[in-house]
Amino acid sequence: MRVALISPKGPLYRHRGGIFKKSLRYAPLTLVTLAALVPDDVPASIELIDEGIEDIPLDLQADLVGMTVITGSSQRAYELADHFRARGIPVVLGGPHVTLLPEDAAPHADALVLGYAEDTWPQLLRDFAAGRMAPRYQQAADFQLTHDNLRFPKRELHKRNNYITTAVVEATRGCIHDCDFCVVPSAWGRRPFEKPIEHVVEDVRRTGAKHVIFIDLNLISHPDYAKALFAALIPLRIHWYGLSTTRITRDPELLDLVVRSGCKGLLLGFETLSPDNLRSSKKGFNDPRNYKAIVKTLHERGISINGTFVFGLDQDTPDIFQRTAEFVIDAAIDLPRFAVATPFPGTTLFKRLEAEGRILTRDFSLYDGQHVVFQPARMTPQQLIEGHTEVWRKVYSWTGMARRIAGARVQIPLSIASNLGYRFYAKNLHQYYTCDWFVGREPRNERQAA
Ligand code: B12
Ligand code: SF4
Structure with a gap:
């Protein structure tokens, strides 16, 4: 076959x-x-x-x-x-x-x-x-990831030259949190799925690589599992990059193991500088007052930060763009990324915006985190898309990059390479906008149209 x-x-x-x-x-x-x-x-x-x-x-x-x-x-x-x-x-x-x-x-x-x-x-x-x-x-209700149903990914089938690395591994799936914009709790529930640690260690070994990317959305969902995993990674003497929440600096034992296991970079979802946005998105465990301290703590331990932010949540006003750009440069976030809030269908956010008649289009090809697909509460769709593009440009200007990389002073060669990749992204993003309002047509509200 x-x-x-x-x-x-x-x-x-x-x-x-x-x-x-x-x-x-x-x-x-x-x-x-x-x-x-x-x-x-x-x-x-x-x-x-x-x-x-x-x-x-x-x-x-x-x-x-x-x-x-x-x-x-x-x-x-x-x-x-x-x-x-x-x-x-x-x-x-x-x-x-x-x-x-x-x-x-x-x-x-x-x-x-x-x-x-x-x-x-x-x-x-x-x-x-x-x-x-x-x-x-x-998927059965009692689904688990076990030695019986897990297989090692067939990475040899990749066309390797097209990727920066094929050493991509996964230890867990799912997340215990319930952020209302996130696909994960809606698609797979809040129960984290964990691969047996020996399986993960063997999978890392099989990559044969010294630099490994974990794609788990929140590696520290279950701190005891995370600690055991990091302890098991120490003897492999690898460098790894992964995703976690801002809670990572709260537990000194966990942080110590993160560092000793070779973590060199973390993607953290800061999301927004607005505590009200965080509360209403059910991500209240993020506290913007601590963001700079978190960045500093991780930088001091040699960990670079891929910090992600989202624009267009209900408390955002047009001044959010300038404030966020300044914050990101000032805090020296090595590799920031910005998205337009996207109500992925099936999420709590989508259901709320739909009930409020604020979904502007059901063209799902625009649901990619870089288009405006709903009516923002405190700005126009055009202000949102333009503000978002402007932040990318500011933060990835030569000055923005120099200030961030110099302030962070971690993983400098890698940081320069990835910053150049995102500078290209930042400079070209506007060419990919296909939203009606960005190309000068009036947005079509599906409800009004119906
Ligand atoms: C790695 C990753 C990426 C990578 C690689 C993407 C790729 N094509 O694999 C990169 C960085 C490129 C990426 C980019 C983006 N991503 Co991404 N990404 C992920 C991430 C973190 C892991 C995916 C993964 O490899 N999982 C491990 C594999 C084994 O699991 P899996 O894919 O779920 O597959 C399992 C099942 O779902 C099922 N399955 C899946 N597909 C199929 C198909 C068949 C035929 C069968 C039988 C079974 C099956 O079987 C698998 C084994 O159980 C997920 C989050 C997540 N944990 O799922 C987000 C995720 C998939 N990404 C997401 C998004 C939004 C994006 C971007 C739009 C972000 C952006 N703004 O740029 C882009 C768009 C990329 C694109 N293709 O257009 C969203 C998708 C939400 C949605 N409803 O659309 C997710 C769910 C993250 C999130 N929390 O919102 N992403
Ligand atoms: S912490 Fe991250 S992965 Fe978990 S539900 Fe929130 S946004 Fe999704």
């Missing part, structure tokens, strides 16, 4: 004319994980296609196509799915968007896989081989 696994492009993450330079592009884990889950009793040849780095041959030869779908890539995924189905090739869709909105995906697929697929994807393949594939496969 020939199985083609596809990751469709999004508006910004695409092969031709994309904005993610190689310096910002690490190899994705989804397709190599699914490739590894193909069971031995279903002999299959697997082809992986990441449309972020290559074109998809529309005449590809396959018996089954599997595609991973996030909201921003859903329109492209459906277009491809319709094409392959018209050619008589059955299509399976899975991933966050399909899990959140199965009814949106169903008309474009022969089968949907909802939730994590460690148990269901092998089952689907066996059913397909036996000629009885079901229309829907759902």
Whole structure:
């Protein structure tokens, strides 16, 4: 059996004319994980296609196509799915968007896989081989990641030269928090899923790399697990980069293990400088009064910071852009990133904005964190998009970069390389805007239009 696994492009993450330079592009884990889950009793040849780095041959030869779908890539995924189905090739869709909105995906697929697929994807393949594939496969309520259902990702299938690294690993999934804009609690609930620590250590070893990226959304969701994991990483003598919350500096024992295990960079979701925004988004555990101290503590331990901020939450007024840009430069956040608040369908935020009649478009290709898709409370959509673009430009101006990198004084060569990647992003972002209001047309409120 020939199985083609596809990751469709999004508006910004695409092969031709994309904005993610190689310096910002690490190899994705989804397709190599699914490739590894193909069971031995279903002999299959697997082809992986990441449309972020290559074109998809529309005449590809396959018996089954599997595609991973996030909201921003859903329109492209459906277009491809319709094409392959018209050619008589059955299509399976899975991933966050399909899990959140199965009814949106169903008309474009022969089968949907909802939730994590460690148990269901092998089952689907066996059913397909036996000629009885079901229309829907759902993660079981008691799903766990165990030695029995985990396989080591088939990283050897990556087209390695297109990525800065393929040493991308995952220890946990999910998050205990419930931030209202986040896809994770809505799609997968608040129970963290943890891989056995020996499995993670072996997976890190198998990468053969000395620099490893953990893609877990919140590595410290469960501090006891995190401490045990970091302790087990110490003997490997690697450098690692990962995601956590700002709570990481609160527990000295945890922080000590983070440092001793080789952490050199953390992505922290600061989100906003407004405590009211944080409270109403249910992310009240972030306290902007502590942000500078957190940055300083981590810098003192040689950890660089990828700090993420979001604009357009309900308490944001037009002065938020200038304030945030100044803060980020002043606090010397090495690698800041900014997003436009995006109510991903299925999240609590989407449901609230929909009830308030504030969703401006259901064109999901615009739901990528860089377009305005809802009516902001205290500014116009145009002010939001322009303010957001302006912050990217200021913070990635030569002066902004120099002040931040010099202030942080950690991982300087890496910091310069990634800052240059994001400078390209910052300078070109405006070219990717396809929102009506940015190209001079009036936004269309779906409710008013209906
Ligand atoms: C690594 C990552 C990236 C990487 C690589 C992306 C990639 N294509 O893999 C980069 C940095 C490029 C990236 C970029 C973006 N990302 Co991203 N990313 C992630 C992250 C942190 C991990 C994904 C991952 O590899 N997980 C590990 C694998 C094994 O798990 P998985 O993908 O969920 O797959 C499992 C199941 O879902 C299922 N499954 C998934 N697909 C399929 C398909 C089939 C056929 C089957 C059978 C099963 C199946 O099986 C797998 C095994 O259980 C997730 C958060 C998360 N934890 O899911 C966000 C996440 C997917 N990203 C998100 C977003 C918004 C983006 C960006 C738009 C951000 C931005 N503003 O630029 C861009 C857009 C990229 C694009 N394609 O257009 C959102 C998607 C939300 C949504 N509803 O759309 C997520 C969920 C984060 C979040 N909390 O909001 N991202
Ligand atoms: S802490 Fe991060 S991963 Fe967890 S729910 Fe909030 S935004 Fe999502």
